[in-house]
Amino acid sequence: MFDDKLKEECGVFGVYNNNEFDTSRLTYYGLFALQHRGQESAGIAVNNKGTILYRKEMGMVSEIFDDVVLDYLKGHSAIGHVRYSTTGESYAENAQPLVIKYTKGHMAIAHNGNITNASEIKKELEEQGTIFQTTSDTEIIAALLSRIRIKYNAIEDALNEVMRKIKGAYSLLIMTPNKLIAVRDPLGMRPLVIGKKEDSYVFSSESCAFDSLGIKFVRDVEPGEIIVVNKDNIRSIQTEVPKKSAACIFEYIYFARPDSIMDGIEVFSARYKAGIVLAKEHPVDADVVVGVPDSGLAAAHGFSDASGIKYVGGFMKNRYVGRTFIQPSQEMRELGVHMKLNPIRSQIEGKRVVMIDDSLVRGTTSKKIVNLLKEAGAKEVHVRISSPPVKYSCYFGIDTPERKNLIAGNMSIEEIRDIIGADSLGYISNEGLLSTCKNGKRDYCMACFNGKYPMDVDDKEDN
Amino acid sequence: MFDDKLKEECGVFGVYNNNEFDTSRLTYYGLFALQHRGQESAGIAVNNKGTILYRKEMGMVSEIFDDVVLDYLKGHSAIGHVRYSTTGESYAENAQPLVIKYTKGHMAIAHNGNITNASEIKKELEEQGTIFQTTSDTEIIAALLSRIRIKYNAIEDALNEVMRKIKGAYSLLIMTPNKLIAVRDPLGMRPLVIGKKEDSYVFSSESCAFDSLGIKFVRDVEPGEIIVVNKDNIRSIQTEVPKKSAACIFEYIYFARPDSIMDGIEVFSARYKAGIVLAKEHPVDADVVVGVPDSGLAAAHGFSDASGIKYVGGFMKNRYVGRTFIQPSQEMRELGVHMKLNPIRSQIEGKRVVMIDDSLVRGTTSKKIVNLLKEAGAKEVHVRISSPPVKYSCYFGIDTPERKNLIAGNMSIEEIRDIIGADSLGYISNEGLLSTCKNGKRDYCMACFNGKYPMDVDDKEDN
Amino acid sequence: MFDDKLKEECGVFGVYNNNEFDTSRLTYYGLFALQHRGQESAGIAVNNKGTILYRKEMGMVSEIFDDVVLDYLKGHSAIGHVRYSTTGESYAENAQPLVIKYTKGHMAIAHNGNITNASEIKKELEEQGTIFQTTSDTEIIAALLSRIRIKYNAIEDALNEVMRKIKGAYSLLIMTPNKLIAVRDPLGMRPLVIGKKEDSYVFSSESCAFDSLGIKFVRDVEPGEIIVVNKDNIRSIQTEVPKKSAACIFEYIYFARPDSIMDGIEVFSARYKAGIVLAKEHPVDADVVVGVPDSGLAAAHGFSDASGIKYVGGFMKNRYVGRTFIQPSQEMRELGVHMKLNPIRSQIEGKRVVMIDDSLVRGTTSKKIVNLLKEAGAKEVHVRISSPPVKYSCYFGIDTPERKNLIAGNMSIEEIRDIIGADSLGYISNEGLLSTCKNGKRDYCMACFNGKYPMDVDDKEDN
């Protein structure tokens, strides 16, 4: 009900251990820190002297793994994966890492992203006799890599050719009997960072996992880069694919954890700056600023600091809503039952409120929150959104509704304001948003706002 | 690890329905809103035309109940209970409501509090041949009530005598075939409020459950009051026990939800005021104020507003730490693994930080958080605690460590400051705290701070 | 569907250990051997230096206990209980052993049987203020014992008085801090045997549990006997209640395991003899004898040996029908789906078949089995039942249908034969049955056949 958000599809974590670390537990805690990137399924595969042991299941990291399983998963390297829960059917078969045997032995692959020419490659492979057991892009990558690998001695060379064939967004971790390989797509759409702990190398979708684990952040994997770790060294291979930067800007808006630093930008800071920009672009005369927890809070701080309007803690969020929670029926909701958010009346009553949220996708949730604030006595509610209107679908690993369900794809801002019942509504501008994460290092994909996709997309219906 | 808090023992919720409400679902959502008061076990009992149907189990509300169970629990009245998880052994037998048969038929009882002369009463009853199947005070109350009931025609009269015999803190809901009865102890130590929805009456430990359910808040149950609802009316009985107000002030500091209003005071406002008082009592020259999430946030707002020092969102809290999470081993912790809290580096680095927390019990957690802030680059960390030093055990329904483990019971403030590694440490004064919830209506029990228990306590070892 | 049987209500097992046995595991295996006496719930309580630890839950013995639980249940004495699943609602609260605290400390009780004046005693206790938390007789016994105990120094003396007050069938095991006590009702209705292993004494509902555990069978507990084991010795107390023997004859017919020896009679032998008697009382000209598995097999052997008609293995029984099995719908059954029993066609086809079953309660199952045999090509099916017609309800611990559902309570044998579609039908006579277990030591209760209850029964509706 209060969950009108775009959804990240995955997070990956991996470690190549030259020390006596407990790789499965390190990966467990790493995935745990990345749990916000996917709550549907999780998995860990370890390389136990050439044999790959693994466990993957539907559920949250803490539900799937216990001490017995983690003790079983002994190995000198490990990769792990968290996957998000779509609204539709979830298949256990799609859980990752994908563990396969091929002509060079066993291999495990974990993937965050979306291949945009997957159908075409799948068709090509099927016509050569390949069978598929899942609906995941990861299996397509594995099948393609395996077939291309025949021609090459080194997996890196095969990967190079794979990267020339596949299009889209991908951050990959590949564990072979002797290597741990990290790959980031040529546009650098999905994040991937390198860390170090003593002599071991660690990879993660986000740096927040390093902080929680006492791992030293080294740098981002660069767009189009292949990094190969083995027991002797770590090597960087710049692929031959043409590179231009198009990092997903929504990572900063909503997906990533505020304490992560991606491509040189701390997520919290980007959000805070968006609040500052918003205050300048859409000033308003009001008494208090409230952020919608949790992703609207940083921008609310920025808005308050820039506007001088007092920041208040306006909401109580019930954190006990787990996956087995029975959502209130329509009838219950009409009786006024709303479980997740409750305004703090003293902070709202009689006030002109600026309500900051990170995004507005279908608009259903914003309408409810505005209504809650009004019932709690807000005299006015001015909604400010720290991302531009979402008008276009994403084909690069984010679950967006069809365009017809994107409220900003179909209505004017004034119409949206009217529907959500706000006294005013302001979105940050595209330029304004861009300014929050400009650092000269990366360009960004803002296709969901401006429709300018950084590449041709074949599989539009695939999403 | 980051959980150095006192623990509330329970929450209760009940409804007597004159309408066509779905009482079990209403109670489910009510308990869900009270889940912060107890996560060990939960239960719902309904009165189905004189038969009491119930389900109670170890676990969270959303885990125990599903649609099948809630459909089974049909009845015109219902009571529910959430119970907290002690560090020691948890017994399914102690889950509530307690459902019994006695000479007047079936009865269900839900209890929040602690009876301080329980051992004495238990012994007395045992000497008369009573058997006990649980270790809960609730069973003692039920057994006593049943025995006393023999003499009286009306349960209210029996309750009156029971209340003369039992000492301690208690908010009770009792469901009989024809009545729903709410009782608050003569000191009003534990909260209990009345709500109304159409012709139905609802009771809850806290008003936040009413907000979430569209229920109109009516008033607090008064200390020493018995309220009896049946199909015809609602009656208030002032018991004959001497009453003086001694509401638990820790409800405002930590236990209750910030959006609840208890005895006329909104919890968030009380905490915010505590921040203001703290800023006055223990000013400091600093750059930023951070609250330890979640219970330190409101006071941090107050401190910031009173001191003019900027409030920043200083921490990321990982919310996925559920009951099945494997806590990092000592070895892992030494490697730097800390899962729950992570500082937002940009807000902390190079800053002199005021860190606000609601209480400091054993001191172990504060030490870790101070250390995290320093590692994140804080130049100074000034700890301010929005409650006075906890020096004495509670015997009224709160799980406190033994006195020897209460750091403030054994050390000077300077010693504590040294241990937790803070640059300065300030606690709010007893008077300062009291001023945050003074409204002329209630007096407060502050025994955990000042040792002045509002009654003689027999069962000191019982806790 | 193929389950038209009377149901035993419980089994008990206990050990007082003077050796280094693992009492919880011994009890686990003991209960496991008694699982046929009850599959609804099971429990084990151990006496750990005066503290009683226990675990009881809905489910089968092997489902409830694992190594972690059994390791936790350490103690020098232990009692356990299995309970059967009624067709109606099953309550976790009724699981046993019942563990209570009373004026003399902790106590655990496990009970097999039914108290026939339970309502009266319950009412009496309630009028004195007692509360009840379950619907089991065990709690009534415990409450009564506790109240009577006030007057006595020794529990044995209190038990003596309890036995003068309660009527009905009961085999009890009581574990106190220092003793293990076994009690059998004055009529000896429910079985209870004593075993010995080195210096330890063991009690069990049936001797089969001793065989499986390498325990030496000592003797039956005698009707009206109290046996007290403590660390020094074992004592027998003959209660002052008038004793006459009225052991339940249905234990031999169906409830007990064929390899058990009760009151001097091996169950298998009694069943075998019933087959011999049946062959004499109801001879028939036929080609083969088949027993309905499993309880009809022994009598089929006897019938074959006495009649000279060849015994054949006529049925395949699907043993995988567990508690989660989805029973075929009416529609499926009409399509011919029958999962439990399948005739072995080669043994049946073209033959005149004598089909031996142990009892015929509602008649529904017999009808289906006769039909299966005919479909498998039987030329004639002659049904012989190794118990007399069940015409009366049992009030002594057996779950019998209401009289109106007892086919023999309402129809003539010819009518029954017609309904089940048999070519002839013969029941063993009361005298014939009695002759199978006559040993001069015991008289038997045959009330379900002849309506002669061995005592007045107050709580007829209670069943």
Add this chain to the structure above:
Amino acid sequence: MFDDKLKEECGVFGVYNNNEFDTSRLTYYGLFALQHRGQESAGIAVNNKGTILYRKEMGMVSEIFDDVVLDYLKGHSAIGHVRYSTTGESYAENAQPLVIKYTKGHMAIAHNGNITNASEIKKELEEQGTIFQTTSDTEIIAALLSRIRIKYNAIEDALNEVMRKIKGAYSLLIMTPNKLIAVRDPLGMRPLVIGKKEDSYVFSSESCAFDSLGIKFVRDVEPGEIIVVNKDNIRSIQTEVPKKSAACIFEYIYFARPDSIMDGIEVFSARYKAGIVLAKEHPVDADVVVGVPDSGLAAAHGFSDASGIKYVGGFMKNRYVGRTFIQPSQEMRELGVHMKLNPIRSQIEGKRVVMIDDSLVRGTTSKKIVNLLKEAGAKEVHVRISSPPVKYSCYFGIDTPERKNLIAGNMSIEEIRDIIGADSLGYISNEGLLSTCKNGKRDYCMACFNGKYPMDVDDKEDN
């Protein structure tokens, strides 16, 4: 402990429905009747208008499927599979049916058997770039079929070529969008039968599933036959592979259900005849014959009838030993704990006993049973085994121990007799066994007895 048996690897069941049957429930009950062929995992896949829905999991049929799942699995055709539990690791990934997408759409495959040149084919496919996600032969068949399929228009033609390439034992069910295909290997090693219900065709590993479901038995699928059912008709294709019959004779000895008829022979009858042959080949002067339940019972009947020695029910078998049962520790076993079998003393005591068992693999169990009989008072125990000495491993779908653990592969009969403690020991002869299932229609594989494998076996270590 009492489980010294060879293990069948799988059972398959399928239905192509032209009627309004509930295919998932029919398959559920079908698999349930085949549960003895595999208890590790089970799965059902249905064809819902071209989309394949499925559920497969570790566990028994009745544990995996409930009404919600069966309602979800709606389709006009369905195939199901049960898989057995190896002693080593069990992988959820190996559960069947295998559901794949390939160039011609979706396909589900269920397989019973073992491909003896699997390694070679796998290597060949891997060298062409194929990846494998399981360790099952089924995936190899699917991958090979998919690759070969490219060349052919009709799947039948592709299957024909697949059958020329793969060696070994296999009964396959393949469900495509429009067809249900059944395949039996050219030697007919694993059973597969056809049934009919109204206009629908049904396939099953054994006919017992038909009996339980009211399905008419039509005939066996012939060795090397491909049967194709679609909505219009049923066609039989005789493959071009050379056929000679070599049905697995162990199906009759132990694997199959006694009520099944395979290749014209009822399993019970074959076992019964083996008892007759045994009595002639190894006569003995004794008082009683007992069969070891359940697979030794039919032969015991035969032995008794042929020898005139009385058949008695000698054992009680505890049927509650489920998968969660805690096996007695070595220490417990030394104390005499034996849970599964208990002799009926009255039938054994003082008797000279002939004990009939179906096979003797490692010898450990027989030793224990002989000992139990002696402890129960048997004067002599003469062991007769209704299969010849198992001396060679099976490579055709049966889990046999390594040769060094096959007692008859390493010892003389006299040595075995001595080890198991029997007074005499007799195995049926190869010719004797063969005579029990000779019907002119089939030849049999008896490689585990005589080492004459019906084909070259490449993957000897594979087992």
